[in-house]
Structure formats: structure tokens, C-alpha cells
Amino acid sequence: MTYFERLSRRCEETAGICVGIDPHGGVLDTWSMSHDVHGVERFAMGVIEALGDQVAAFKPQSAFFEMWGSPGIAVLERCISAIRETGALVILDVKRGDIGSTMQAYAQAYLGDGPLGVDAITVSPYLGFGALQPAFEMALNHGRGVYVLARTSNPEGADIQLGSTHGGAQVAQGIVDQGQAWNDMAGANVVSLVVGGTHADLGIDLTEFTSSLLIPGIGTQGGTISGLESSMGGTQAVLLPSVSREVLMAGPDPQGLRDAVSRVLPS
Amino acid sequence: MTYFERLSRRCEETAGICVGIDPHGGVLDTWSMSHDVHGVERFAMGVIEALGDQVAAFKPQSAFFEMWGSPGIAVLERCISAIRETGALVILDVKRGDIGSTMQAYAQAYLGDGPLGVDAITVSPYLGFGALQPAFEMALNHGRGVYVLARTSNPEGADIQLGSTHGGAQVAQGIVDQGQAWNDMAGANVVSLVVGGTHADLGIDLTEFTSSLLIPGIGTQGGTISGLESSMGGTQAVLLPSVSREVLMAGPDPQGLRDAVSRVLPS
Numbered sequence: 215m216t217y218f219e220r221l222s223r224r225c226e227e228t229a230g231i232c233v234g235i236d237p238h239g240g241v242l243d244t245w246s247m248s249h250d251v252h253g254v255e256r257f258a259m260g261v262i263e264a265l266g267d268q269v270a271a272f273k274p275q276s277a278f279f280e281m282w283g284s285p286g287i288a289v290l291e292r293c294i295s296a297i298r299e300t301g302a303l304v305i306l307d308v309k310r311g312d313i314g315s316t317m318q319a320y321a322q323a324y325l326g327d328g329p330l331g332v333d334a335i336t337v338s339p340y341l342g343f344g345a346l347q348p349a350f351e352m353a354l355n356h357g358r359g360v361y362v363l364a365r366t367s368n369p370e371g372a373d374i375q376l377g378s379t380h381g382g383a384q385v386a387q388g389i390v391d392q393g394q395a396w397n398d399m400a401g402a403n404v405v406s407l408v409v410g411g412t413h414a415d416l417g418i419d420l421t422e423f424t425s426s427l428l429i430p431g432i433g434t435q436g437g438t439i440s441g442l443e444s445s446m447g448g449t450q451a452v453l454l455p456s457v458s459r460e461v462l463m464a465g466p467d468p469q470g471l472r473d474a475v476s477r478v479l480p481s
Numbered sequence: 482m483t484y485f486e487r488l489s490r491r492c493e494e495t496a497g498i499c500v501g502i503d504p505h506g507g508v509l510d511t512w513s514m515s516h517d518v519h520g521v522e523r524f525a526m527g528v529i530e531a532l533g534d535q536v537a538a539f540k541p542q543s544a545f546f547e548m549w550g551s552p553g554i555a556v557l558e559r560c561i562s563a564i565r566e567t568g569a570l571v572i573l574d575v576k577r578g579d580i581g582s583t584m585q586a587y588a589q590a591y592l593g594d595g596p597l598g599v600d601a602i603t604v605s606p607y608l609g610f611g612a613l614q615p616a617f618e619m620a621l622n623h624g625r626g627v628y629v630l631a632r633t634s635n636p637e638g639a640d641i642q643l644g645s646t647h648g649g650a651q652v653a654q655g656i657v658d659q660g661q662a663w664n665d666m667a668g669a670n671v672v673s674l675v676v677g678g679t680h681a682d683l684g685i686d687l688t689e690f691t692s693s694l695l696i697p698g699i700g701t702q703g704g705t706i707s708g709l710e711s712s713m714g715g716t717q718a719v720l721l722p723s724v725s726r727e728v729l730m731a732g733p734d735p736q737g738l739r740d741a742v743s744r745v746l747p748s
Binding site for chain 2: 236238240275277278280281282283284285287288290291307309310311312313314315316317319320322323324326328329330338339340341342343344345363366367368369370371372373374375376377378379380381385388
């Protein structure tokens with residue numbers, strides 16, 4: 215099965231949202247966890263155990279594991295295994311983007327069968343959509359997905375993303391259109407997109423886009439799932455809203471975490 | 482001392498170039514090294530021992546360590562320590578770029594005092610130059626440097642980089658100008674730039690830029706150090722040409738590596 219098929223099925227069987235695993239200092243304090251790899255691991259495993267059967271996917275934020283060096287990456291590897299056991303998908307938020315053999319190495323790291331191999335990753339297109347090709351190919355061949363940053367949730371994102379390419383297209387729209395064209399060519403929904411849930415007007419047309427949209431910015435950042443109907447209006451894509459702080463700060467009590475997930479779902 | 486001061490001094494004392502540490506399959510084969518973490522470590526240590534007293538900096542490419550998971554990151558940590566002992570600077574090529582607490586975590590990971598703390602890193606501005614602020618501040622406070630991708634060496638890079646921002650500036654030129662403005666405001670050359678050495682015409686004006694320019698694309702990709710005088714013409718910046726394959730493929734013989742460095746220097 216492709217990543218897109220697994221995601222679509224999982225969205226039907228669960229609450230259909232993604233929960234970020236962001237072990238930053240503030241959430242570790244709220245959970246009374248130590249600021250070290252042990253605290254990070256206990257926190258992450260607590261989130262996974264409490265919500266693994268409820269959510270479509272978890273999105274570990276790589277930065278919060280990388281900051282502890284190789285022992286932090288070892289914790290990330292164990293989290294990936296633990297998520298797998300729950301049946302939820304793993305979208306690793308790494309925002310990698312490079313060229314040639316380096317992009318190929320990132321694809322092998324995260325879309326291959328190694329210890330950090332996951333269901334999907336995020337990638338960043340500053341070096342050109344075409345430079346991401348090794349990741350798309352690896353994903354196609356291994357049943358994985360790639361979320362390209364198109365229009366991010368933060369205000370500073372507008373500067374480049376709403377600008378225009380050398381060829382004259384709007385940058386974010388160019389990512390949408392090139393992503394759809396790649397999927398059409400491959401005959402599979404491999405290329406997906408990151409679009410922020412914080413914008414009343416995204417400034418891009420997603421009507422023709424058929425793969426999946428990962429939508430951060432839900433909850434504390436201000437976006438709501440019910441608000442997505444208008445901002446993402448008319449798209450054929452599978453929407454995957456992603457919430458982090460709003461849910462994580464409701465822990466460590468497992469029921470508190472589950473209640474927080476229920477609260478962000480449209481009533 | 483700031484990163485910029487350390488780099489400037491080191492460039493005077495050595496050949497003034499940066500050598501990439503890119504343990505991809507091709508170079509491991511040439512060195513008759515196994516395709517595993519042991520081969521990666523022996524290769525990297527061989528490069529560091531042979532060239533540590535000759536070059537200004539080494540640029541390990543994070544992807545080739547990440548692809549081996551946490552044991553690969555442990556090798557990267559040992560390489561960073563080994564480079565430090567030679568006196569050469571470490572520019573870790575990670576091309577990270579995120580927002581808020583996540584960008585802060587990347588800054589702590591790579592510009593702090595942890596096991597992956599280095600002299601400088603590369604970052605990617607698709608989420609906006611302003612989103613990189615936590616890295617600039619960490620670098621300022623810890624005497625480190627940050628290389629923002631401006632105009633990369635690959636052909637696909639032109640699409641976004643030579644386009645225009647929402648505000649109407651050329652994207653790459655906007656990075657140059659915002660970088661210089663940040664340094665002027667901070668009173669220190671913290672923000673540096675990545676500009677490819679492969680372009681006859683860069684399409685950006687670097688005349689007023691006073692920090693450092695990391696210039697990949699020298700050697701196999703087609704750029705030459707003598708060619709930089711015209712393509713980077715008139716800049717006040719400290720130029721740091723970076724060469725990888727052209728030197729690495731001359732190993733594992735240490736003298737072969739040193740001769741390869743001499744060959745890429747202008748006669």
C-alpha cells in the first residue's frame with residue numbers, strides 16, 4: 215500500500231488528526247520531566263501510549279531530539295518503533311532540503327529501511343522543487359510520502375512563499391502545481407504539502423490538488439479545524455490537521471491528553 | 482573571539498579553503514572502506530588527519546552521518562572533536578530552517594555547547610529570513626557563525642532564488658541585504674552566506690557584504706578559485722571556497738589528499 219492509501223484508511227479509522235511530539239522545555243516542565251534525554255523519552259512515550267489508538271499520525275519534531283546529540287537520536291529511533299506498534303503513522307518533521315547525492319542520503323536516512331525510516335517526512339524547497347527529486351523517487355519506491363513546505367503557518371513565511379519564481383509563477387502555487395504534476399506523472403500521490411492552518415486566506419489554489427495536506431498551526435497558534443473548510447475550500451486533498459502544544463500541555467495525565475484531542479475536533 | 486575573527490585568522494594561516502567531508506558510497510568505494518559507520522569514521526578521520534593543518538575549515542555533510550541513525554551521529558560527534566584538535570574550524574552543513582521554539586532547538590543543537598556544537602552551520606530561509614533569528618542570536622552570544630543559503634550552486638536553485646519576494650526584492654539579494662543589515666545592527670559579522678561557485682554571473686550584488694561567503698561548487702561541479710575573482714567581484718567579504726569530491730577522491734593516501742588541495746589552489 216502507498217503512504218497515501220495508509221493515511222486515508224487511518225484517517226477514517228481514527229480522529230483523523232496528527233499530534234506533534236515536541237519535547238521543548240515548556241512542555242517538559244508541565245509534565246515535571248527532567249530536561250535531558252530521559253525526560254524527553256518519558257514524555258514522548260507518554261504521548262504515544264495515551265494517543266496511539268486515537269490519532270492518524272504522530273509528528274516528532276526532529277530538532278528536539280537532535281539537540282541532545284546521538285543519545286537524542288537513539289530516543290527518536292525508539293519513539294519511531296513505539297509509534298509503529300500503535301498502528302499510527304510517523305511523519306518526521308525534519309524540513310530537509312539539499313541537492314544530488316546529499317538529498318539522496320537524506321532520502322535513504324528517512325524514507326529507507328534504516329532505524330530512522332518513517333512513513334513520511336517534511337522537506338524544504340529553497341534549492342528548487344526539482345532538487346527534491348531523490349526524495350520523491352525513494353518515497354515512490356518504498357511506499358512513503360514527502361510533505362513539501364508550500365505556505366507555512368508563520369508570518370515571516372509570506373516573504374518568499376507569496377513572492378514569484380524566476381519563471382513568474384507565485385512561489386507557493388508553483389510548489390502546489392509541480393507537486394500535482396509529479397504525482398500525475400508517477401500515477402501515485404507521493405508528493406504532499408505543508409500548508410499552515412493559521413491563514414484566513416492561504417493565497418494559493420488547492421482545488422486541483424489530490425494528495426494530502428499536513429496542516430500545522432491548529433490550536434495555540436490560532437487555527438481551528440472547523441476553520442479549514444473555508445481556508446482550504448474545495449480541495450480534493452486529504453486534510454491532516456496537526457496540533458502540538460494545545461494537546462501536549464494537557465498531559466501527562468493520559469485522559470487529559472485524550473480530552474484535549476477531543477476538544478480540538480469540530481463538535 | 483567571534484567566528485568571523487577566528488575564520489579570518491585561520492584563512493591567513495592556512496590554504497584558506499574548506500574541505501567537505503561527504504562520505505557517500507562512491508568515495509567509500511574509492512577508499513576501499515566498508516559501507517557502514519566504521520567505514521564512514523575511518524574515511525572522515527583519514528581526511529581530518531591528512532588535511533587538518535592545511536585547511537581553514539572542514540564541512541561535514543550531516544546527511545551522510547544521519548543516514549546511519551544514532552551510531553552515525555555518534556561518529557559525527559567524534560569527527561567534530563577530532564577537527565577541533567587540529568585547529569581547523571567546523572562548518573556543519575545541515576541546512577536547517579524552522580520557526581519559533583523549533584528553530585531555537587536547532588540553534589541549541591548546533592550553536593550551543595553540546596556534543597554537536599560547531600563553529601558555524603548552514604541554514605535555509607524558505608520560512609523567511611526573520612524565522613532564522615534564534616540561530617543568529619545564539620551565534621552572536623556564543624561566538625559562532627550562520628551561513629544562510631542565498632544563491633546555491635545547483636541549476637534548480639534559480640527558480641526561487643532569482644525570483645522576487647512578496648515585497649518586490651530579488652529573493653537572493655534580499656537575503657544578502659537582510660544579512661548585512663542584521664550584522665550592522667548587531668555590530669558583528671554573524672550572518673554569512675552560501676553562494677555557489679559555479680555561476681559565471683551570480684545575479685546578486687555582494688559589493689557591500691562584509692561577512693564571510695561559503696562557496697561550494699569548486700572542483701568537480703565546475704567552479705574554480707581563480708574564477709571567483711570575477712563572479713564575486715568587488716565584495717569586501719572573506720571568501721571561503723569549499724571543495725569536496727575533487728579532493729576526497731584523491732585519498733586515502735594522505736599525500737594524495739594534500740596534493741589535491743594544492744591543485745585546486747590558484748597557481
